[in-house]
Amino acid sequence: NAGVTQTPKFQVLKTGQSMTLQCAQDMNHNSMYWYRQDPGMGLRLIYYSASEGTTDKGEVPNGYNVSRLNKREFSLRLESAAPSQTSVYFCASSDPIRLADADTQYFGPGTRLTVL
Amino acid sequence: LAKTTQPISMDSYEGQEVNITCSHNNIATNDYITWYQQFPSQGPRFIIQGYKTKVTNEVASLFIPADRKSSTLSLPRVSLSDTAVYYCLVVVNAGNNRKLIWGLGTSLAVNP
Numbered sequence: 127n128a129g130v131t132q133t134p135k136f137q138v139l140k141t142g143q144s145m146t147l148q149c150a151q152d153m154n155h156n157s158m159y160w161y162r163q164d165p166g167m168g169l170r171l172i173y174y175s176a177s178e179g180t181t182d183k184g185e186v187p188n189g190y191n192v193s194r195l196n197k198r199e200f201s202l203r204l205e206s207a208a209p210s211q212t213s214v215y216f217c218a219s220s221d222p223i224r225l226a227d228a229d230t231q232y233f234g235p236g237t238r239l240t241v242l
Numbered sequence: 243l244a245k246t247t248q249p250i251s252m253d254s255y256e257g258q259e260v261n262i263t264c265s266h267n268n269i270a271t272n273d274y275i276t277w278y279q280q281f282p283s284q285g286p287r288f289i290i291q292g293y294k295t296k297v298t299n300e301v302a303s304l305f306i307p308a309d310r311k312s313s314t315l316s317l318p319r320v321s322l323s324d325t326a327v328y329y330c331l332v333v334v335n336a337g338n339n340r341k342l343i344w345g346l347g348t349s350l351a352v353n354p
Contacts, residue, residue: 130285159342168329168346169286184342216285229274229333233285 128152130234132217138240139207147202147237149217157220158200159184159231160192162213169216175200207241214238246330246345253351260317262348264330267311275306275313276331280347286329290315317350325352 133148151158160172171184175194189211191203200219204211218231248264266275274293278286290297292304292313303316317324330345 166346169344171342171344218285230276230288230291231278231286233287236283236285 130217130219130232132215132234132237134237135235136238138242139204140242141208143207144203144205145207146204147215147217147239148199149201149234150199151217151219151232152198153219153221153232154197155219155221155232156197157229158194159218159220160190160200160202161216161218162186162211163216163236164213172202172215207239209241212239212241246332246343248328248330248345248348250346251349251351253353254320255353256321257319260320260324260350260352262315262317262328262350263312264315264345265312266330266332266343269310269332270334273310273332273334275304275310276333277302277304277313277315278329278331280327280329289328320350320352322352322354324350326350 130151156177159174161169162172163169170186172186172190173181173184173192175181178194178197181192181194193201215237217234220229220231246264246266254260274291276291277289279289280286290299290302290304292306294306297304305314327347327349329347332343334341
């Protein structure tokens, strides 16, 4: 049981390049999330997927796209990377039983992305 | 709109009790409050969660007053390994939508 896995762990891109960050979870969770973390700004939600087949914008979606490929996998794509997207990206999953219920998120180890 | 506020940093010594408070104005009646711990180069990790009054588990206690406008994470007898960043999270439910409101984190330094 690996929990939440992310690939790659590190990536360096040039401005304008594209790439996809991969995330997978083996806990049969319905909900998955993508965050970015920058110094002094905490965790900011980029996109989330409440269930397979659905995706919704979070706080900072501009410049990103997501795909909920199946229940296990949720990918984040940067179509044209910019230096402002230099950050650490975390994927998380959870399984809220009801909307008003408690929600524990399980995080992956992160991807450290640098855009030059 | 719910917003969370917590101190940027705190210092403590081994063996002391540490209390970190998070303020969350306009929290709705069905919101839970969750706390996470994050070590350098790792993802955040769940510590404790509560709705009202007091919750205790093997690592921490969470105190939530009756007005629920704040919550206090209590770490008993901290050790050097408790040095980390601690985040509070409020989940706001609005109809079929769920909005996550994260605090900016409290960096706790435990000194020998």
